[in-house]
Amino acid sequence: MTSRSMVLPTSQAEAPDISSLLRAGRELYRSGEIKRAIAIFQAGLALAATASIGVVVDGVADLHAALANAFMLCDDIGSAAENYKAALRIAPHLVACWCNLGIVHQRSGRTQDAISLYLEALRRNPGHRPSRTNLVEALVASRQFAIARTLLLELLEETPEDAELRSQLGKVCFALGETAEAVIQFEQAVALAPGQAENFYWVGAIRQARGELEAAQAAYARAVHTHPVLRRPAAKSPPAFRALALFAPFVGNTPVEFLFKDCAYQTSIVSLLPGSPPDGSLLADEADVVVNLVSDADQGAEVLPLVAAIAASLGKPVVNDPARIRNTTRDATALALADVEGCRVPRTIRIAACEGLPGGLVLAFPVLARQAGMHGGDVFEKLADVAALTAFLAAHADHDRYVIDYVDYRSADGFFRKYRFLFIGEEILPYHLAIGGDWKLHRDATDMAHHAWMQEEEERFLSAPGQVFGASLDRALRVIRDRIGLDYFGIDCALDPDGRLVVFEVNASMLVHDQNPEFPYKDPYIRRIKVAFDRMLARLAQGN
Structure with missing residues (x-):
């Protein structure tokens, strides 16, 4: 029966x-x-x-x-x-x-x-x-x-052949900084379960992070050959829609570990390697919407045309048009936003590899200098005079470099404050506030875990950003959104003593994560970003 x-x-x-x-x-x-x-x-x-x-x-x-x-x-x-x-x-x-x-x-x-x-x-x-x-x-x-x-x-003592546990241990070892052991665990997971594609890509990513570029290239090539598309099933069945992400190893990509977690839609990630273009027919059935993850205009200059060609061939809506990404170098964004009312955009000069300071350039010291294509605090210094700047340029002559006007953005209490917003479609959402005593300010490197007043100020900003950024600055942020023209990107900014918006960085490479056990008040605001991202993809996938 x-x-x-x-x-x-x-x-x-x-x-x-x-x-x-x-x-x-x-x-x-x-x-x-x-x-x-x-x-x-x-x-x-x-x-x-x-x-x-x-x-x-x-x-x-x-x-x-x-x-x-x-x-x-x-x-x-x-x-x-x-x-x-x-x-x-x-x-x-x-x-x-x-x-x-x-x-x-x-x-x-x-x-x-x-x-x-x-x-x-x-x-x-x-x-x-x-x-x-x-x-x-x-x-x-x-x-x-x-x-x-x-x-x-x-657990592994009981079931040493469990590939899923090996993979989890690899991720944990990586998080603990034990990258050599992480590679060993992922390699064992690959041997135990060659059908689990993610482990192949972890090997390439960790070797790249360790600076083992040849080994990383070989690992990525093996991953792409074995699993051309890395598929992650939706958290529901059937999936609401299908998102295909275009990723390029060895260049800057939008971090999506958080954004692509627990999705109601299927995500498929294809890695683009030099000399190994993907099979277009293989991708045709993977996407209702295409997400371009190649986000660093300096590092990704050579691969962005390939990304554009693949995206165009699929004939689907595209998040973060590669052509617009190419216009988000630091010097290009500084020029694009220079006349935005209420903004202070530091002058940014690009100096090509092997070249020195151009003749006739007038600088007001101190200035900032950094290697093109680098993020965070890497290869980024405040320099007091021409001699120090010349030495910096010579030390990094193999790469393009930026020279940037320094803006003292200290608040009246002597602390520096740097704000991050995410632009997601039409929405502008706060992500964090970093407060510290040094001009080179990064949220995860601050001492905010030990200062309740800093946490309370960040929470007030997250809950009511308009109380910090009034109507005029909100208008400035919307002008920035329209001029940059991407579907998803971030801005790091501050306020100068006159209340103007100081723009430090605008691009789609900014990290968003939900690993904040010391700051649980951040969780609902970070989840809003994830919800907005999913909603934007759904709207594009459905042709709205």
Whole structure:
């Protein structure tokens, strides 16, 4: 008898009892008829509510647990949580419910609560493997990498051939700075499960980060040959749409680890290597929207034409048109924004490789100098005089360099403040505020974790950026958005003593991540960025 024609078992009074409803619901659940299963489980709970006090409570607990599992499959995590809790109130020995309630909390962004629930499950059953593996994920999400590594090593002692655990250990080792061990773990994962494409690409990325360029090139070539497209399934089935991302190793790319996490859409990433153009027919069925990740106009100058050609051949909407990316070098953006009302854009001069200071150039020292194509604080100095600048240019003569007017953007209290916004379609969202005592200011290198007032100021900015950037500066930001013309990019900026917007950097290479265990107040504002990004892709994929 098929599940669709199933007749529920009945008692002698021709009425189903709790046990029969539980069995029937589970049968529907196993056959994939989740909504019908939910209705049966709910009918069982309704029947239990009318039963005598002597009703078997374990059956009610099992109904709540089964109903919670069904709600999880429907992505109704609120209802799932209610039913897991109800089951545990009746039968706290149900270890799987503690574990699954932890999953609910983790999916809701409450990682520390999830960890507590996994630990409770393990207190009741120390060997419960799902709780142990989920605990690893929660520890990684909260950046407790050392503990995660210990637990992974214990799990691997039990199942050394588990490629997924090897891959997780590789990521944890990388996060801990143990890059050589990370490569070993990913190579073992590749050997154990050659069908898991991501591990191939991790080997290339880590070798590139270690400066092992020949080995990195070989690893990427192997990855592209074995898995031309790196596919990540959607968090739901069927996927809402398909996004194809164009990525180029060895040049600057938009960081998307956070943006492409837990997506309702399928993401496929194709790596573009010199001399190895991808098969266009292979890509044709991968995309409803194309996302160009090549974001550094200096590093990516040679590959951007290839990106443009591939994107054009697919005939789909494109996020971050490669032609517009080419106009986002530091000198080009300085010129494009020089006359924006309310802005102060430092003059930026590009000096070609092997060339020195041009004759007749008038500079007001100190000035800033940096190597083209570098981000953060790498190869970036404040120089006090011509001699120091000349020495810097000579030391980095193999590359183009920028000379930038220095703007003293200290606030009245003596601290420097640098703000970051993300432009996502029509939206402009705050990402962070960095406060520190030095002009070369990076949020992750500040001492903000030890100063409550700095955190409170950042939270005020994130919750109400308009209180810092009034209407005139909001207009300036919108002019910047229109002139840059990209779908997704960021700006690092400050305010000078006259209240003008000081523009430091505008491009699509800026890092956005959600790993902020010391600053949990940031989480809802960072999630807004992810939601806005997903919404923008959905709109483009649907042709709106």
